[in-house]
Amino acid sequence: MRIDRLMAALLGLVLLAGTARAQNYPERPITLIVPFAAGGASDVSSRIMAESMGKILGQSIVVENVAGAGGATGSLRGKNATPDGYTIGFGHMGTHAASVATNPKLPYDPRKDFDYLGVHLTTPNMIIVRKDFPAATLQEFVAWAKANGKKLKMGHNGVGSLSHLTCLLFFQQAGVEPTYVVYRGFGQTINDILSGAIDGTCDLVASVRGHVMGGSVRGFGLAAAQRTPLLPDVPTSIEGGLPGFQAESWLGLYAPKGLPAPILAKLREAAVKALDDPMVQQKFQDIGGSVPPPADRGGQRMLEIVNRDVERWMEVARKAGGVEEGK
Amino acid sequence: MELFDHILLGFSVALGLKNLGLCLLGCLIGTLIGVLPGVGPVATISMLLPITFGIDPVGALIMLAGIYYGAQYGGSTTAILVNIPGEATSVVTALDGFQMARQGRAGAALGIAAIGSFIAGTFATVLIALLAVPMARLALLFKPADYFALMVLGLMLAVVLARGSVPKALAMILAGVLLSTVGRDLETGEERLTFGWGEIDDGIDFAVIAMGVFGFAEILRNLATPEARDVVRGQIGRLLPSWAEFRQSLMPILRGTGLGSFLGILPGNGAVLAPFASYSVEKKLADDPARFGQGAIEGVAGPESANNAGAQTAFIPLLTLGIPPNAVMALMVGAMTIHNLVPGPEIMTKQPRLFWGMIASMWIGNLMLVVINLPMIGLWVRLLKVPYRLLFPTIVLFCCIGIYSVNNNPVDVYLTAAFALLGYVLILLEFEPAPMLLGFVLGRLLEEKLRQALAISQGSLWTFWDHRIAAVMLALAALAIVVVALPRIRRGREQAFVE
Numbered sequence: 001m002r003i004d005r006l007m008a009a010l011l012g013l014v015l016l017a018g019t020a021r022a023q024n025y026p027e028r029p030i031t032l033i034v035p036f037a038a039g040g041a042s043d044v045s046s047r048i049m050a051e052s053m054g055k056i057l058g059q060s061i062v063v064e065n066v067a068g069a070g071g072a073t074g075s076l077r078g079k080n081a082t083p084d085g086y087t088i089g090f091g092h093m094g095t096h097a098a099s100v101a102t103n104p105k106l107p108y109d110p111r112k113d114f115d116y117l118g119v120h121l122t123t124p125n126m127i128i129v130r131k132d133f134p135a136a137t138l139q140e141f142v143a144w145a146k147a148n149g150k151k152l153k154m155g156h157n158g159v160g161s162l163s164h165l166t167c168l169l170f171f172q173q174a175g176v177e178p179t180y181v182v183y184r185g186f187g188q189t190i191n192d193i194l195s196g197a198i199d200g201t202c203d204l205v206a207s208v209r210g211h212v213m214g215g216s217v218r219g220f221g222l223a224a225a226q227r228t229p230l231l232p233d234v235p236t237s238i239e240g241g242l243p244g245f246q247a248e249s250w251l252g253l254y255a256p257k258g259l260p261a262p263i264l265a266k267l268r269e270a271a272v273k274a275l276d277d278p279m280v281q282q283k284f285q286d287i288g289g290s291v292p293p294p295a296d297r298g299g300q301r302m303l304e305i306v307n308r309d310v311e312r313w314m315e316v317a318r319k320a321g322g323v324e325e326g327k
Numbered sequence: 328m329e330l331f332d333h334i335l336l337g338f339s340v341a342l343g344l345k346n347l348g349l350c351l352l353g354c355l356i357g358t359l360i361g362v363l364p365g366v367g368p369v370a371t372i373s374m375l376l377p378i379t380f381g382i383d384p385v386g387a388l389i390m391l392a393g394i395y396y397g398a399q400y401g402g403s404t405t406a407i408l409v410n411i412p413g414e415a416t417s418v419v420t421a422l423d424g425f426q427m428a429r430q431g432r433a434g435a436a437l438g439i440a441a442i443g444s445f446i447a448g449t450f451a452t453v454l455i456a457l458l459a460v461p462m463a464r465l466a467l468l469f470k471p472a473d474y475f476a477l478m479v480l481g482l483m484l485a486v487v488l489a490r491g492s493v494p495k496a497l498a499m500i501l502a503g504v505l506l507s508t509v510g511r512d513l514e515t516g517e518e519r520l521t522f523g524w525g526e527i528d529d530g531i532d533f534a535v536i537a538m539g540v541f542g543f544a545e546i547l548r549n550l551a552t553p554e555a556r557d558v559v560r561g562q563i564g565r566l567l568p569s570w571a572e573f574r575q576s577l578m579p580i581l582r583g584t585g586l587g588s589f590l591g592i593l594p595g596n597g598a599v600l601a602p603f604a605s606y607s608v609e610k611k612l613a614d615d616p617a618r619f620g621q622g623a624i625e626g627v628a629g630p631e632s633a634n635n636a637g638a639q640t641a642f643i644p645l646l647t648l649g650i651p652p653n654a655v656m657a658l659m660v661g662a663m664t665i666h667n668l669v670p671g672p673e674i675m676t677k678q679p680r681l682f683w684g685m686i687a688s689m690w691i692g693n694l695m696l697v698v699i700n701l702p703m704i705g706l707w708v709r710l711l712k713v714p715y716r717l718l719f720p721t722i723v724l725f726c727c728i729g730i731y732s733v734n735n736n737p738v739d740v741y742l743t744a745a746f747a748l749l750g751y752v753l754i755l756l757e758f759e760p761a762p763m764l765l766g767f768v769l770g771r772l773l774e775e776k777l778r779q780a781l782a783i784s785q786g787s788l789w790t791f792w793d794h795r796i797a798a799v800m801l802a803l804a805a806l807a808i809v810v811v812a813l814p815r816i817r818r819g820r821e822q823a824f825v826e
Contacts, residue, residue, distance in 0.1 A: 066735045069528045073736070102516075105525075153783055159516035181782040182514045184775060187660075197470040197783060 025085055025263050026059040032253070033081070033089040035074025037067045041206050041287055045121050045251050046090045048283045052274035057266070061088075070160055071095035072106060079108040083256040085263035088117065092251040094162050097309035101317035102160035111310055115259050116302035117271040119252040121289040124224035125166040126234060128208050128217045129200035130193050138221040138240025145176040152178035153198040155189040163189070165313060166202035166223065166247050168320045173244040193217055204249055205230055206288030223247040230288055250292070252302050268299045333683045334456060340684030341691055346389050349382065350688050353390040354695050357397020362404050362707050384663070385681050389688040391662055392642075396689070399638050400444060400696050403631055404707050407436045410545055417634065418761045419602040423619060423626030430622050435568040437704050439576050439624055440631040441697050442568070447584040447632035448693030451639035454588050455646075456686050471779035472790050476800035478773040481600045482766060483804040484607050486811065493811055496762050499753075503766020504773065506531060513775055514782075526738040535739050536767055538726050539746025540753070540760045546719050547751045572624050579609050579629035587636030592643050601637035602630035603765065639689060646682060 032050050036042045043065060050061035066074035071094060078089030096110035108114075127141065135141040145152045154171075156164040159182065171178060181198050183189040186207050192198045194216055201208075205222070209230055212219040222228060222236045223245050237245040253271055255264060274280055275291050284291055295301070340346060382390070399417075406417040407424035420440065427436040469477070482504075486496045509520045510530030521527050568576065586608065587601035609629040610619045619626050645656045700707075730739050753760050784790035791797045 064735055067529075068736070069525075073529075150785065159511070159514065179782060179785060181779050183779065184513065188775075192471065192779070195467040195470060197779075 023262070025266060026057050028086065029059055030054075030057070030061045030085070031087045032061050032063050033074050033078045033087065034063055034065050035067065035071035035078070035090065035095055037065055041123075041204070041289070042090060042092060042251060044287055045284065045289065046253075048280055049120055049253065049271070049274055052277050052280045053267075053270045056270040056273050070099065070103070070158070072099065072103065072108075076107045078254065079113045079256055081256045083115075083258040083260075085255065085259055085267060088253055088255045088267065089114075090251070091254055092162075093249045093309055094160070094165075096252075096254070097306055098162070098165050098313040099160065100310045101313040102165070110306050111303075113257050114254040115257055115264055116299040116306070117253040117255060117268050118275075118298045119250045119292050119296060119302050119305060120271065120275060121251040121284050122248050122292050122296075123204045123206040123251075123289040124222055124228060125162070125202055125204055125247045125249060126208065126219055126223060126231075127170065127200060127202050127221040128193065128212060128219045130196050130198075131216060131218050132196065133199055133218065136218065136220075138235065138237065138242060141220065142174045142176070142240075142242065145171075145174060145178060149176065150179045152176070153181055154178045155181045155183050155192055155198045155201045157183055157186050157189055157201075157203070162249055163201055163203040165316060169247055169316050170202055170221070170223075170242075170245050172316065172319055173242050190217075204288070209288045221245060228290070230285070230290075250305060251289070254302075264299075271299075272297050330456065333679070334687065336679060337456075337683030337685075337687030340385060340680050341389065341687035346386055346684070346688065347691070349386045349390040350393045350692050351695055351699075353393020353395075354397040354692055354699065357394035357399075358401040358404075358696070358700060358703075358707075359397075360394070361398035361401020384678075385684050387662055388659070388681065388685055389692075391659060392685060392689060393692045393695075396448070396635070396638055396692055397696065399635060400441070400700065401707075403440045403444075403634070404437060404700075404704070407440065407627070408433060408708065417602070418764065419606045419630040420627055420634070422606070422761075423621070423623050426620065426622035427624065427627065432622065432624075433708075434704070435572055435624065436627050438701065439568045439572065439628045441700055442573075443576065443580040443583065443628045443632035444635040445693050445697045446580050447587060447634075447636040448639055448696075449690060450584045451588050451591070451636045452686060452690040452693070454640060455643055455689070456683075458643075468796065470794055470797075471776045471783060472794040473796040473800070475773060475776040475780055476791065476794075476797035476804070478769045478776065480800045480804040480807070481603070481769055482773070483807040484600075484604060486762070486807070495758055499758055499760065499763040500766035503763035503768075504770035506536065506763075507767045507770030508774065513778060526736075527742075530771070531742065531767075532730075532739055535730060535742045536746050537764060538730055539743040540750035540764065543723070543726065543743065543747030544750025544754060544760070546722065547747060548754050549715065550719070568624065576624050576628035579605070579625040580632045582608060582612075583629035583632035583634075584636045587633030587638075588640045590633075591637030591640030600769075601633035605629040605633035635693075642685075642689075646685075 032046055034043050034046045043063070047063050050063050054061040066077055068074065071091070075089065075091060075095050078087065078091075081087035081089075091110070091114070096114070099106050100110060127138070129135065129141065133141075135144045154167055156167050158164065163186070164180075167178075167180070181192070183192070186203060189198075189201050189203075190208070190211060193200060194211075200217075205228055208217065208219060211217045212231055212234065219231065219234045221240050221242065222231070222234050224236055225238065225246070227234065227236055237243060255267060259267070275297060281291050296305070341350070402417040403420045403424070406421040407428050410421050410425040424436045424440070427433060482500055486493060486500060505520075507530070509527055511517065511528060512519055518528060583601075583605040586605050590601040590604065606619075606626060606629060609623075609625045610616045613619065613623070613625060641656060645659060726743070727740050730743050731737065750760055753763075780790055781788075784793075791801060
């Protein structure tokens with residue numbers, strides 16, 4: 001009886017302390033784990049979000065780069081962090097959806113292990129080829145690929161990377177199997193496209209935009225419903241007659257599962273509010289992405305997107321067969 | 328005429344008070360960090376990246392570039408004075424520079440390193456301005472097959488230049504290549520040589536091996552042999568090299584500059600080869616190769632110039648093609664992206680102020696390094712003259728922070744400790760660790776390029792014959808091996824390396 005009362009009192013204290021903590025949140029700087037090295041689009045977009053959300057919350061948000069295993073190392077650390085709102089993380093379509101299909105040893109489940117804060121940036125994928133490739137449109141490209149099969153040499157940025165999966169999706173839709181040449185990262189891939197050693201790749205608009213605008217490569221087959229204002233001259237996959245090729249990469253933020261509801265609400269609000277900041281919108285456009293439309297913002301919507309894309313990429317991997325087996 | 332206008336525009340940008348200040352600040356921070364073993368330019372630039380958010384793009388890039396070559400320069404100081412190369416590129420400087428320091432000629436070694444770097448930097452700056460466009464085309468001639476052959480040639484040259492026996496050097500290079508294969512397979516994603524240990528899925532970090540085998544193992548060796556302690560406290564000697572020494576160094580500086588400028592342009596971190604190549608060239612050309620490894624000033628002048636020239640021409644693939652040839656340049660891409668600059672051919676035409684301003688600031692930065700550092704060598708030396716009981720724990724601490732900051736992963740620190748022990752054992756068994764490091768750095772590229780070349784040729788080995796650059800380089804590599812294996816030359820070589 002006495003112990004029960006003591007327990008109840010203790011529990012009450014803990015709860016009280018918890019509420020007080022939530023009310024004053026955030027009292028100290030927040031860490032944002034980015035599972036990639038500094039410098040890439042993931043890192044840059046996270047730093048822009050950190051700056052803006054920090055202003056809204058009245059505390060600085062410090063970015064910590066924990067690279068490794070295609071983002072799995074940092075995301076695992078994010079999953080295992082204390083759910084007190086002082087550690088949040090960054091994830092994108094690769095780390096928090098496609099990885100389920102490509103990495104059977106993935107140490108977390110993006111569908112269950114995270115409280116999402118919202119998608120903050122989207123960028124569609126597209127096909128690029130070297131500028132002297134004998135095809136100027138998507139139709140011509142698909143026809144050439146069908147006629148030449150393995151002679152078509154497509155590069156990608158590593159097993160399980162977004163460019164790999166996008167290529168798999170594209171060539172499944174087109175019904176051709178090209179020769180894949182594997183690189184470590186986009187810098188290497190684009191180098192061999194520019195030098196003419198390989199024919200092309202499938203990658204994010206954010207990555208290839210500079211080269212397409214500079215005319216050093218040819219781009220078509222934007223994997224989106226509409227043309228992007230970032231590259232208004234590039235026709236979509238629908239215009240090119242391959243409407244099934246739809247792949248928009250998204251970047252977003254999460255917190256470890258089990259955050260106290262008031263803290264989660266504060267973080268989600270800040271993540272959504274930051275997107276209204278014209279400075280943030282401008283900077284995102286500068287790096288080649290767009291802020292999602294209001295209907296696609298927020299943590300609840302991000303969870304839906306995660307679930308949807310896990311299914312999508314499982315399907316692609318199942319059809320490809322080799323991916324799961326090879327991983 | 329147009330070039331003159333461009334250079335004028337560049338200097339008008341770079342000589343602005345703010346940009347001049349940012350360049351100075353970058354050079355100072357870079358040198359300070361470079362002198363401290365353990366914290367390399369990559370860690371520094373990534374830590375300082377957020378600061379540049381608030382600065383205009385030109386100023387931000389000028390400062391980051393200053394940090395980069397400041398760190399390169401600082402790394403040589405440490406290599407000469409303490410025999411701890413901060414980076415792969417200063418491994419060679421340590422060979423003869425440290426011997427010079429032992430003989431009380433540290434000042435001359437530091438001086439010639441600065442002068443050589445300045446001459447190389449001046450030349451490389453002019454080269455970037457003159458040849459940015461045509462040179463980028465040259466780099467594009469290199470296909471994966473050619474890169475593979477270049478790596479093979481580089482590794483064979485490393486065998487030729489290694490001290491001690493050929494089999495030992497070959498063994499160390501192969502050990503390095505083997506270490507580089509740890510982690511996920513490029514094409515299948517299968518784990519290799521990880522023994523199921525997830526922490527090394529992505530392979531072993533370069534910093535871990537370099538810091539362990541060179542930094543920590545060197546400290547262990549110093550602690551084991553008390554008399555070596557005097558080296559750091561030894562005479563620095565006069566700072567300016569004598570006229571005879573300068574004349575001796577002039578041709579090596581020019582040759583090193585040429586070699587470094589060429590190798591730096593090749594994407595895929597060709598610059599890392601430059602000091603090694605320069606050292607072996609100088610040694611081959613010397614009247615008395617036996618002096619190398621004993622404090623030959625050419626062995627410092629050539630590689631240092633090659634190093635600096637390569638570090639600078641590495642900007643060419645970045646600025647003309649948007650391809651970062653190494654980790655530091657990758658961070659530069661990040662910095663440019665933040666400021667709405669798409670690195671690539673457009674930079675030159677759309678952002679002439681930035682492009683030419685940055686090039687002009689490179690030359691100013693190099694001048695600053697000489698002007699600031701020659702008088703400040705005393706300060707750096709005092710920093711390194713601190714007694715071992717204070718210096719070593721500090722170095723170890725900084726190394727640990729540096730290694731931790733690469734991936735924010737504590738396992739990297741433990742791994743470094745393991746490599747320190749390995750390095751110490753290697754030193755005791757008289758295995759030279761430098762070829763292992765080179766094997767490690769090039770091994771990964773070697774494998775990637777081989778597999779890419781074979782994927783492109785769909786398995787046909789004739790691709791190495793069809794690519795003429797590759798064929799020539801492989802022939803040269805074979806020649807290097809044959810030459811080393813010839814009994815007469817082998818005897819001569821062994822004599823050359825006798826200490």
